[in-house]
Amino acid sequence: MRRAVLVSSVLSVIATLSLSTSVAAEELWVIKDGVLNKEALTAAATEVAKDHVSCGGETVDGLYVSTPHAMGRPNWARFTTAKSALGDCEFKVVFSCAVGRPQWRFPNITITDRARLYFWKPGSPILLSNKKMSLPLENFQGEIQNGPFDGSLHSMAINRVGDKLSCYYDGKKLHQQPIDPGVRLHLWFDALHTHIKIKSIKLTAEKLSDDLSTDFKSAAPIAEIFQGSGVREQPEYGQACRYRIPALAATTKGTILAFAEARRTGGADVGDIDAVVKRSTDGGKTWGPEIVIFDSMELSVNNPCPIVDPKTGRIWICMGRWNPYPTASQHVSYSDDDGKTWSKPRDITKTLHDQMKPGDKIFIPGPGAGIVMTRGKYTGRLVIPMGFEPHVVYSDDHGETWKMGGRGGNAMGEARCAELIDGSLLFNGRTGTMKRALAIVSEGGTKDSEKTWYADELPDPSCQGAVARHSWPKDGKPGLILYSGPGVTTARAHGTLFGSYDEGKTWPWKLVYYEGGSGYSDLCVLADGRVAVLFEKDGKSKLGFTILPAPPATSPTK
Secondary structure: OOOOOOOOOOOOOOOEOOOOOOEOOEEEEEEEOOEEOHHHEOHHHHOEOOOOEEOOOEEEOOEEEEOOEEOOEEEEOEEOEOOEEEEEEEEEEEEEEOOOOOOOOOOEEEEOOOEEEEOOOOOOOEEEEOOOOOOOOOOEEEOOOOOOOOOOOEEEEEEEEOOEEEEEEOOEEEEEEEOOOOOOEOEEEEOOOOOEEEEEEEEEEEEEEOOOOOOOOEOOOOEEEEEOOOOOOOOEOOEOOEEEEEEEEEOOOOOEEEEEEEEOOOOOOOOOEEEEEEEEOOOOOOOOOOEEEEOOOOOEEEEEEEEEOOOOOOEEEEEEEEOOOOOEEEEEEEEOOOOOOOOOOEEOHHHHHOOOOOOOOOOOEOOOOOEEOOOHHHOOOEEEEEOOOOEEEEEOOOOOOOEEEEEOOOOOEEEEEEEOOOOOEEEEEEOOOOEEEEEEEEHHHOEOOOOEEEEEEEEOOOOOOEEEEEEOOEOOEOOEEEEEEEOOOOOOEEEEEEEEOOOOOOOOEEEEEEEEEEEEEEEEEOOOOOEEEEEEEOOOOEEEEEEEOOOOOOOOOO
16 A cells, blocks of 8 residues: 655755655765755764775765875765664765776765665676675666766766665666665665765655664564674773684583684784683573683784583683794683683694694684594593694594594685584585585594585585584484574674584475574574574674574474
8 A cells, every 4th residue: 555645844945756656754864066065974974084084075066076095084975864764764975986096996876784785896787796795686787878987967866665665877777776765774775986976865765764774673682792892902801802703602500602813903814812711500591791711912813713622621722823824723621610711822733733644734723612432432522623634633532632634625724613413523614605615524533534525405605604412313303413504695794593304415494593694604503402602793803692392303304
């Protein structure tokens, strides 16, 4: 049913959407006749910082002229609107780009978390891309007669009427696809390295909102237990620029341990990084303070990889240290008081290197937790999956000594492993193929894998994922192996739990635990069969924790 025309005495003009028959009640001019309205932008969109200027420019002959540099600094011409749109809406930009092109340029309209409408060079088609988007729309590209790099004014627009989203260029509809009519849309324009002249940027909508966030569904409540605080000049315990690379373990006493890298001053993979842990003694409801396991001062401590020894109760953790990059060393530490305090890290690098075969390369563990084998003659074996080119490092004497095991194949990276019925280890790792790679290291993890295959059901936007044994075959039920990772190939998003009931051959069951940004993750199975997940939430700064119901005991396809 069409919505009724809304009349507002507050607005001086009732704006009619030029590309539809809907009537909108509210409008927001970011630029009108070349004049910038800073009040229509977010604070970050107009800041002047040490290393850049935001949306710098000047009005010349009725056009807002913005260049790649302003005030002697890079000009981040990202016109991020301070309002989002509800109901029928339109976002329209009238602009021109300089003909010269010293580098790739991407003037675009972004629909936050969904897609980007853009050009990438003179003569290119106009494209809608869902790359790196959490709620991806359908991609398309359309040929146009005249692109915006000719010095003349052109228009591009995105329009929603009811449950249809349409893209326009110079008033011509290029593409239409379905969209939920009730979702809040945040739309904005980015000049992105372009010498640009803008006549107008305008948002019209049935209702404008101050809330710029996207509503993401989750399967269970999510607590953000590690939160980055941005770039810092000096390292400080309890604070970090970013928290990344999650790992999870449940102790013999039922305590849940959440491990992470605390990237103290910057967000890079190598820098001032400590291995840290938080404890929860009430099943994940509340969490204690950050505990530092290993601080190597200016050197990086990466990929904390915990293992809980069920016989002794001791919690082992293996950590890699770049000293400096790309030379890596391996260190182990342990806790005998349920994760409250940790022993001085012990360097086991030489021990492992002395056992290496020709062609072996080991760097740092994980990411994510190791395992303890529970079947036959391998019962009690502690296993650390080593990253990059997958290798097994194991101990048969409760962590006193460590040995080199088999290789998991070099077609994958950052691989995790789970124990199979026959005492082999199933490795599951990231690739560049948009599918997860799998390999089997047999004989308790000591014999090199002979082949690698790819799981069609497991998307991989080139991101670490976690794998773990949930249950063994029993009482006519097949047993279950779980995998946690992004559920789409377009982005590190749609954190999803997948289940295999045939020892990793197929993965017919899945549960999306968070629709939004979901990067690296780890999981552990709790005593009651529920599944705890720790994952990089909404980017690379904070870690979210959730507990999911126990998966079905049998395949949904049976």
